[in-house]
Amino acid sequence: MKLFYRVLRVLVNLFLLAFAALTLTPMVWLVAATLKSPDDLFHYTFFAPRLSTFNFRDLFNTVPFHRYMINSTFVATTMVIVQLFFSSLAGFALAKYDFKGKKAIMILMLSTMMLPGQVLMAPLYELIYRMGLVDSYAGLIIPGAVSVFGIFLFRQSILQVPDELLHAARIDGCSEFRIYWDIVMPISRPMIGAFCLISFMGTWNSFLWPQIILHNTDRFTLPIALNQLVGLYQQQYGTLMAGTFLSVLPVIVLFMLLQKEFIAGLTAGAVKG
Amino acid sequence: MATRETEISIVRAPRTSRWFVLQHRLAPYLFVSPFLILFATFGVYPIVKSLLLSFYVTNGPKSAVFVGLQNFAFLFSDPDFHKAVWNTAVFAFWSVFLQLPMSLGLALLLNSLWVKGRELLRLAFFSPNLLGQVFVGVLFSVLFIPQYGLVNRFLHFIAGIPTDTKWLSNPDLVMPALVLTSLWMYVGFNMVYFLAALQAVDKDLYEAATVDGANAWHQFWAVTLPGIKPVAVFVLVMSTIGSFQLFELPWIMLNNSAGPDQAGLTIVMYLYQTGFVTGDLGYASTVGWTLALGVLIISLFQMRVTGAWKGGAD
Structure with a gap:
């Protein structure tokens, strides 16, 4: 029986390792593909003995790829800051105050989370069109400036902040906004990390709404720029892979920095419910 | 210690002012207002509008013809x-x-x-x-x-x-x-x-x-x-x-x-x-x-x- 368990243990570990390797394979292939010359790309399954920077040079020569990277960085960073501020502020109000209409707001939020975003796409486009915000970053950012998911996330974490702390601050003469800014936000640091990453990823990877709103290629963000690149240079796989690699790299780096907070934040709402 | 006590009481005194009470009462409304304003504009309006739109045939955002349940x-x-x-x-x-x-x-x-x-x-x-x-x-x-x-x-x-x-x-x-x-x-x-x-x-x-x-x-x-x-x-x-x-x-x-x-x-x-x-x-x-x-x-x-x-x- 003891031997049986020992064998089982080895098998489980081996299986998990194999599964992890399989999961990582496409990403390893992606990295390898960016570093191969067009001749080597399919000649070697993974890395070629001779590394080449051809794909990256080709990418930046054929399209203003740096432009798209700057655009995406600008849009995602702005979105994160705006969403972080509005969502944490509302989350604080819903966690720590009793006020008229609080219940109604909570129900409203829950019901919008059930509604698929695409339902509103057509009228939203019409509205943005009337506001003259088509083909602008304002049209991209303003409709998504508050994240309902973010409000829930912050409400959840701010509920844990002891009320005594807030009362003490009030007695010391802190205004409500100072309480939010100087006490609640510093305590919520882990949740801020998680939310920033979730919000950044959401904006960075978003495709449909930017595709509808943005027309001028100078304003394109990475997903729509890359999609356009596929249409233009369909057979230049190496160049496409270089573009894909540079598009996913920032998110991966950010994730490495905020990993712990991220997983905690992701599951907070679900597990503690 | 006595000095600190007085300090606090001095600081505390103006906090019963009307401004302090008012900002305390209004704070939650102010804090949720960005959400409510954006939600009304980009949530409620599109929901109502899309319900209406679903009964129209349109050509881009400019023209619309009512067609009922067609x-x-x-x-x-x-x-x-x-x-x-x-x-x-x-x-x-x-x-x-x-x-x-x-x-x-x-x-x-x-x-x-x-x-x-x-x-x-x-x-x-x-x-x-x-x-x-x-x-x-x-x-x-x-x-x-x-x-x-x-x-x-x-x-x-x-x-x-x-x-x-x-x-x-x-x-x-x-x-x-x-x-x-x-x-x-x-x-x-x-x-x-x-x-x-x-x-x-x-x-x-x-x-x-x-x-x-x-x-x-x-x-x-x-x-x-x-x-x-x-x-x-x-x-x-x-x-x-x-x-x-x-x-x-x-x-x-x-x-x-x-x-x-x-x-x-x-x-x-x-x-x-x-x-x-x-x-x-x-x-x-x-x-x-x-x-x-x-x-x-x-x-x-x-x-x-x-x-x-x-x-x-x-």
């Missing part, structure tokens, strides 16, 4: 829409009955006491989810190419399938390719939820069950499953809703089209094509509401069947 009538008789619903449902089916069990199985293995390097493994399984669907779509459209693609090479090596298998241009293989890709993206993502839930199950319950003579199989049904049920229902509902919104992955993998014989046409793709390629925002709203109602009914059905209906709040 949009709905046309929608339900359109073979393209039937195709889109079928494809989306098939994709959702595999997400629920293949992907979620895999996620749970992986979480159970990872949660067992035997595993070394749990954190690193979790990281590896989760990592594909960092890549957006567009980027995954571009990557996998190359991985799936005939002859040289990594998928064909690998499957030829382990299962002997022909290397010229045309995943994305053979109508019968488009859906399997989409399901495979989404397995890669989401198995680890859902596993994170299951794992967190498993780790939160009370360890004493297992001990009690062992004392009572329950074997591993009984423990799974009597302790584990009830323990992770709220999370499992959450994951089930969210991943179903997510599946029904499938768009970017097939759209990119099939090179901005519905694919051969429309094998990759999904409901949201249908919405996008009618609303923003053809330009009929009214009809797109009709599709949107049909999708929303469908998703709502399925979610409620799932919560009913799993018994989370009454306990939904906890």
Whole structure:
């Protein structure tokens, strides 16, 4: 029986390792593909003995790829800051105050989370069109400036902040906004990390709404720029892979920095419910 | 000490001022107001407007003609829409009955006491989810190419399938390719939820069950499953809703089209094509509401069947 368990243990570990390797394979292939010359790309399954920077040079020569990277960085960073501020502020109000209409707001939020975003796409486009915000970053950012998911996330974490702390601050003469800014936000640091990453990823990877709103290629963000690149240079796989690699790299780096907070934040709402 | 006392009382004195009381009372309203204003503008207005729009035929944002229920009538008789619903449902089916069990199985293995390097493994399984669907779509459209693609090479090596298998241009293989890709993206993502839930199950319950003579199989049904049920229902509902919104992955993998014989046409793709390629925002709203109602009914059905209906709040 003891031997049986020992064998089982080895098998489980081996299986998990194999599964992890399989999961990582496409990403390893992606990295390898960016570093191969067009001749080597399919000649070697993974890395070629001779590394080449051809794909990256080709990418930046054929399209203003740096432009798209700057655009995406600008849009995602702005979105994160705006969403972080509005969502944490509302989350604080819903966690720590009793006020008229609080219940109604909570129900409203829950019901919008059930509604698929695409339902509103057509009228939203019409509205943005009337506001003259088509083909602008304002049209991209303003409709998504508050994240309902973010409000829930912050409400959840701010509920844990002891009320005594807030009362003490009030007695010391802190205004409500100072309480939010100087006490609640510093305590919520882990949740801020998680939310920033979730919000950044959401904006960075978003495709449909930017595709509808943005027309001028100078304003394109990475997903729509890359999609356009596929249409233009369909057979230049190496160049496409270089573009894909540079598009996913920032998110991966950010994730490495905020990993712990991220997983905690992701599951907070679900597990503690 | 006496001086500090007076200091505080001096500071405290003006705090009973009207301004201080007022800002305290108004604070919560001010704090939720950005949400409410944006929600009214970009939430309530579009909801009402899209309900109205769904009864109109439009040509871009400028012209609209009232047609009553004709949009709905046309929608339900359109073979393209039937195709889109079928494809989306098939994709959702595999997400629920293949992907979620895999996620749970992986979480159970990872949660067992035997595993070394749990954190690193979790990281590896989760990592594909960092890549957006567009980027995954571009990557996998190359991985799936005939002859040289990594998928064909690998499957030829382990299962002997022909290397010229045309995943994305053979109508019968488009859906399997989409399901495979989404397995890669989401198995680890859902596993994170299951794992967190498993780790939160009370360890004493297992001990009690062992004392009572329950074997591993009984423990799974009597302790584990009830323990992770709220999370499992959450994951089930969210991943179903997510599946029904499938768009970017097939759209990119099939090179901005519905694919051969429309094998990759999904409901949201249908919405996008009618609303923003053809330009009929009214009809797109009709599709949107049909999708929303469908998703709502399925979610409620799932919560009913799993018994989370009454306990939904906890």
